[in-house]
Amino acid sequence: MGRVALVTGGSRGIGAAISTALKAEGYEVAASYAGNTEKAEAFSAETGIKTYKWNVADYEESKAGIAQVEADLGPIEVVVANAGITRDAPFHKMTPEKWHEVIDTNLTGVFNTIHPIWPGMRERGFGRVIVISSINGQKGQFGQANYAATKAGDLGLVKTLAQEGAAKGITANAVCPGYIATEMVMAVPEKVRESIIAQIPAGRLGEPEEIARCVTFLASDDAGFMNGSTLTANGGQFFV
Numbered sequence: 001m002g003r004v005a006l007v008t009g010g011s012r013g014i015g016a017a018i019s020t021a022l023k024a025e026g027y028e029v030a031a032s033y034a035g036n037t038e039k040a041e042a043f044s045a046e047t048g049i050k051t052y053k054w055n056v057a058d059y060e061e062s063k064a065g066i067a068q069v070e071a072d073l074g075p076i077e078v079v080v081a082n083a084g085i086t087r088d089a090p091f092h093k094m095t096p097e098k099w100h101e102v103i104d105t106n107l108t109g110v111f112n113t114i115h116p117i118w119p120g121m122r123e124r125g126f127g128r129v130i131v132i133s134s135i136n137g138q139k140g141q142f143g144q145a146n147y148a149a150t151k152a153g154d155l156g157l158v159k160t161l162a163q164e165g166a167a168k169g170i171t172a173n174a175v176c177p178g179y180i181a182t183e184m185v186m187a188v189p190e191k192v193r194e195s196i197i198a199q200i201p202a203g204r205l206g207e208p209e210e211i212a213r214c215v216t217f218l219a220s221d222d223a224g225f226m227n228g229s230t231l232t233a234n235g236g237q238f239f240v
């Protein structure tokens, strides 16, 4: 039996590619999702990956969902905090609702995902924590004050967990994707998307599988000495 891996938002987009790649590497994968049950059921039927519905923004729901995954598959050794949303608006039009929804999902949701799993990882002396941040957490982005703040916050969280977990055999790393061809990006107007692609030296959007390969590497034994790092995959658009 392979290691047990949880991917939040693992039923579509980048998360689905991560779930699929981890399964191909021999992990026992659980993919969570928020509410698109039709999509999750289709994904599960296609891949054989078990899917679980809970809202990462809710601590008690996350705790219960994680307990169910562990009851079904065993202790979670790899957690990929991938679930995320955008609610864009220029700052002068950013409502408190848009602000809080994104903070609750993309930042508090990452806390809610890792926190219930962390004590077990410490006890067992092994864990891989991987958080999907974003290029826009590294550089900021017009219209995304809420989103960029959460994704930058995720990097601070990862660097702290790296220090706290290292002596217990746990690593924590972030992946910062550039623009990837998922529903999140395909939902922006075509004109805007074209202007985004024009700024990517590679001349194209990334593929979800290209992010999945960063994650399978960080989850692997080969990445044991990588801790607190940010793996950037953005086609040459921005580097730190």
Ligand code: NDP
Pocket: 008, 009, 010, 011, 012, 013, 014, 015, 032, 033, 034, 035, 036, 037, 039, 054, 055, 056, 057, 082, 083, 084, 085, 105, 109, 132, 133, 134, 135, 176, 177, 178, 179, 180, 181, 182, 183, 184, 185
């Ligand atoms: P998608 O919108 O394609 O998929 C989002 C996934 O997250 C879905 O499975 C969705 O579930 C789930 N989700 C959303 N909100 C919640 C919630 N509150 N609780 C549980 N699950 C939730 O997103 P992407 O694949 O594009 O993005 C994945 C991650 O990568 C995000 O964190 C995003 O910020 C980051 N990212 C994406 C980039 C891109 O270009 N696409 C670039 C950089 C970073 P459901 O299907 O039920 O709605």
